[in-house]
Amino acid sequence: xxxxxxxxxxxxxxxxxxxxxxxxxxxxxxxxxxxxxxxxxxxxxxxxxxxxxxxxxxxxxxxxxxxxxxxxxxxxxxxxxxxxxxxxxxxxxxxxxxxxxxxxxxxxxxxxxxxxxxxxxxxxxxxxxxxxxxxxxxxxxxxxxxxxxxxxxxxxxxxxxxxxxxxxxxxxxxxxxxxxxxxxxxxxxxxxxxxxxxxxxxxxxxxxxxxxxxxxxxxxxxxxxxxxxxxxxxxxxxxxxxxxxxxxxxxxxxxxxxxxxxxxxxxxxxxxxxxxxxxxxxxxxxxxxxxxxxxxxxxxxxxxxxxxxxxxxxxxxxxxxxxxxxxxxxxxxxxxxxxxxxxxxxxxxxxxxxxxxxx
Numbered sequence: 001x002x003x004x005x006x007x008x009x010x011x012x013x014x015x016x017x018x019x020x021x022x023x024x025x026x027x028x029x030x031x032x033x034x035x036x037x038x039x040x041x042x043x044x045x046x047x048x049x050x051x052x053x054x055x056x057x058x059x060x061x062x063x064x065x066x067x068x069x070x071x072x073x074x075x076x077x078x079x080x081x082x083x084x085x086x087x088x089x090x091x092x093x094x095x096x097x098x099x100x101x102x103x104x105x106x107x108x109x110x111x112x113x114x115x116x117x118x119x120x121x122x123x124x125x126x127x128x129x130x131x132x133x134x135x136x137x138x139x140x141x142x143x144x145x146x147x148x149x150x151x152x153x154x155x156x157x158x159x160x161x162x163x164x165x166x167x168x169x170x171x172x173x174x175x176x177x178x179x180x181x182x183x184x185x186x187x188x189x190x191x192x193x194x195x196x197x198x199x200x201x202x203x204x205x206x207x208x209x210x211x212x213x214x215x216x217x218x219x220x221x222x223x224x225x226x227x228x229x230x231x232x233x234x235x236x237x238x239x240x241x242x243x244x245x246x247x248x249x250x251x252x253x254x255x256x257x258x259x260x261x262x263x264x265x266x267x268x269x270x271x272x273x274x275x276x277x278x279x280x281x282x283x284x285x286x287x288x289x290x291x292x293x294x295x296x297x298x299x300x301x302x303x304x305x306x307x308x309x310x311x312x313x314x315x316x317x318x319x320x321x322x323x324x325x326x327x328x329x330x331x332x333x334x335x336x337x338x339x340x341x342x343x344x345x346x347x348x349x350x351x352x353x354x355x356x357x358x359x
Contacts, residue, residue, distance in 0.1 A: 002094050004030045004070075004087055006101040008109070009037070009051040012058040012226075013270035014065075017123035018102040027100070029067050030090050031059050033074040035210075036082040040108070044215035045207050046222070046357035047265075053203040053224040054269050061225075070094065074206055084112045091118060107318035128310055129154060129274055129303055135311030145312065148173065151304030160278055160299055161285070161292075173300065174293035177246075184252065189239035191262045193221040194228050214337050216355050222265060229266035233277055236261045237284050244294045253344075256352050256359070261298065267306070274302050 005022040007029055013019075022029070033055065038048050052074065059071045070090045072079050080086050087099055099120045104110045113120050124131060130138075130150075138153065139145050152172050155161065161168040196204060200220070208217055223229050243259040252258060266272045278299045285295035313320065335341040338354055352359040 001026075001098065002096045003027045003098045003100050004090055004094070004096045006083070006087065006099055006113075007031050007058075007062075008083075008102075008104055009033075009055050010105055010269050011102050011125075012054055013127055013273070014061075016102050016270065017126055018100050021121075021123060022100060024065075024067055027068070028090065028094050028096060029059075029062055029069045030087060030099075031055055031069065032072040032079070032083060032086040034072070034079065034081045034083055034086060035074070036085075037109075038074070038211065042213040043211075044353070044357040045211050045213055045217035046215060046220050048211060048213075049200070049203050049207045049217060049220055050222045050224065050265060051269065052207065053200045054271065056199060056203070057225040074210065082112070083109060084116055087116060087118070107321070111318075127270060127273060128307060129158060130307050130311060132311070132314040135307075136315055139311070139315055145308075147304055147308040150308050150311070151300055154303040154307060155299075158275065158278070158303060160282055160303065161296060169292045169296070174296045175300075177293040184255075188255070188258075189235075191240075191257050192232060192235055194223045194232075196220055200224055214354065215357060219355050221356070223271075226271045229263065229271035232263055232266065233261075233272060233280060236263060237280050237290075241281060241284060241294055241298065242290045244290075244298055246294070251345075253348065256356060262358065267302075274306065278302050 003022065003026070005018050005027050007016065007018065008031075011018075019029070033052050056071070056073075059069050062069050070093070072086050072090075078089070080089055090096065091099075097118070099113065099116065099118055101113055101120060101122050103122050103125045104113070105125070110122070113122065135150075138150060152167075155167060155172065156165070204217060204220060223232055240259040240261070244261070247259045261277075263272060263277065267274060267277065281290070281295050281298050284290045285292060316323075333339065335343070335346055336350060338350060341347050341350075349359045
């Protein structure tokens with residue numbers, strides 16, 4: 001019996017649940033670039049290009065490791081342009097009778113999988129530190145869901161920056177030390193720009209031809225494989241992490257990145273793992289290369305905020321997307337799409353988002 005093993009664009013991890021459960025000798029990995037996802041919301045063109053380029057390189061790596069991969073490019077004339085349509089087309093092509101998938105990060109995609117006229121096995125995405133069940137158990141019976149208390153439990157679970165059952169440095173949170181103003185510095189280390197290789201250039205041309213979304217595509221500067229993501233992580237830890245704590249919440253005119261890691265795209269695609277990046281930061285602190293407030297502040301963003309927000313998403317379910325507690329009904333003003341404004345902060349944030357897909 002042949003199964004299709006679905007790998008989505010944000011599941012580019014060699015050890016993702018569906019691949020771990022698959023039979024390399026029998027099953028077929030299915031990956032597809034489809035307009036149904038690229039145009040589901042007006043994604044920044046750089047984001048679309050990053051996902052497609054990273055998918056192509058991940059698929060090539062799987063083939064090199066002996067997997068059979070059915071990969072559909074966006075401009076393939078037979079492309080059904082939806083994930084469901086591509087799964088049905090590939091099932092007919094390979095005689096597959098079942099789909100194996102890691103739980104998608106969007107309820108819409110999960111519902112589409114569940115509506116397929118094929119048996120679908122959906123495995124939990126265990127790349128997160130807290131499982132959905134674990135977060136639900138933590139939240140059960142609490143009057144307030146506060147990230148700080150959840151974060152402390154994640155510190156205990158992972159052992160990150162712990163001394164026995166107590167936090168390193170005698171306190172859980174050094175946020176009060178992370179509110180210093182940023183200063184102009186001509187020698188400030190900047191995140192590396194990864195020049196597009198021919199494979200990425202091909203994707204950029206495709207995205208340029210197919211999408212007219214807000215944002216400048218040709219300023220593309222992202223790594224598109226795990227090796228590049230690891231390089232970006234290593235350079236952040238060595239060059240910018242020491243000042244990350246001081247400048248964590250700071251803004252400075254003309255400075256886009258300051259001392260931030262700029263690795264969230266790689267975490268979100270699965271090219272890096274959350275515990276992996278936190279261990280790299282913890283090791284730098286243990287070696288005396290970064291102050292405690294910098295290491296703790298970064299780790300809190302990952303095992304605190306990132307895990308907490310994902311837990312809320314899972315707990316609330318698909319109805320959370322429709323919530324509108326303040327009763328907002330008007331469209332965003334044109335300034336959000338690059339319109340003229342005298343508000344300096346908005347002008348800078350929107351301009352940086354347009355140019356770099358980051359602000």
